Amino acid sequence: GAGVSQSPSNKVTEKGKDVELRCDPISGHTALYWYRQSLGQGLEFLIYFQGNSAPDKSGLPSDRFSAERTGGSVSTLTIQRTQQEDSAVYLCASTREGLTNEKLFFGSGTQLSVL
Amino acid sequence: GDSVTQMEGPVTLSEEAFLTINCTYTATGYPSLFWYVQYPGEGLQLLLKATKADDKGSNKGFEATYRKETTSFHLEKGSVQVSDSAVYFCALSGRGQGAQKLVFGQGTRLTINP
Numbered sequence: 466g467a468g469v470s471q472s473p474s475n476k477v478t479e480k481g482k483d484v485e486l487r488c489d490p491i492s493g494h495t496a497l498y499w500y501r502q503s504l505g506q507g508l509e510f511l512i513y514f515q516g517n518s519a520p521d522k523s524g525l526p527s528d529r530f531s532a533e534r535t536g537g538s539v540s541t542l543t544i545q546r547t548q549q550e551d552s553a554v555y556l557c558a559s560t561r562e563g564l565t566n567e568k569l570f571f572g573s574g575t576q577l578s579v580l
Numbered sequence: 581g582d583s584v585t586q587m588e589g590p591v592t593l594s595e596e597a598f599l600t601i602n603c604t605y606t607a608t609g610y611p612s613l614f615w616y617v618q619y620p621g622e623g624l625q626l627l628l629k630a631t632k633a634d635d636k637g638s639n640k641g642f643e644a645t646y647r648k649e650t651t652s653f654h655l656e657k658g659s660v661q662v663s664d665s666a667v668y669f670c671a672l673s674g675r676g677q678g679a680q681k682l683v684f685g686q687g688t689r690l691t692i693n694p
Contacts, residue, residue, distance in 0.1 A: 507686035508669065568626035569682060
């Protein structure tokens with residue numbers, strides 16, 4: 466596609482349920498990022514994938530969060546046993562190789578609401 | 581670790597006013613600096629960037645100068661328009677291991693009234 470695509474755009478779930486968020490990066494982009502944007506907060510880095518290298522998971526807030534990237538393209542962010550504090554907009558971004566001087570292309574995000 | 585501090589918002593201005601949104605950073609070495617903008621209902625997009633000290637990034641009438649001595653990258657525009665209403669994020673990418681991710685400030689919501 467022309468840009469980074471995320472689905473669903475909105476997700477409402479009950480506390481304790483698991484959710485999966487999907488990201489389709491721009492074709493040919495080898496680097497993929499997940500960020501979280503909470504109300505009134507900045508963007509919080511979660512995880513970074515680059516090609517076949519081991520992902521940088523240093524931003525994942527707890528072991529309830531995990532992400533995978535299949536075939537170097539589509540990525541899924543999974544949140545297990547969701548909590549109300551997980552409510553946020555989850556943003557995916559991609560870039561051609563690595564960040565360095567390249568810009569990130571962001572998707573429109575998934576608005577997650579945990580009731 | 582690396583961090584970015586932005587001017588608290590929200591900021592409300594009248595059309596044609598002068599805009600400054602302050603941004604300061606803490607980083608090891610000399611990071612690259614960015615301003616991203618999020619228009620209503622749209623994804624974040626790069627507005628401008630600067631990769632070394634004294635560089636000036638510019639786009640759409642906005643400017644920001646990389647000031648190493650004050651560790652700042654303030655965003656300015658001489659005459660704002662209603663269409664500039666958005667949330668603005670200052671960000672950096674560090675060096676070494678930190679080079680591969682952006683560290684963002686908390687964002688500043690700007691509203692321009694006609």
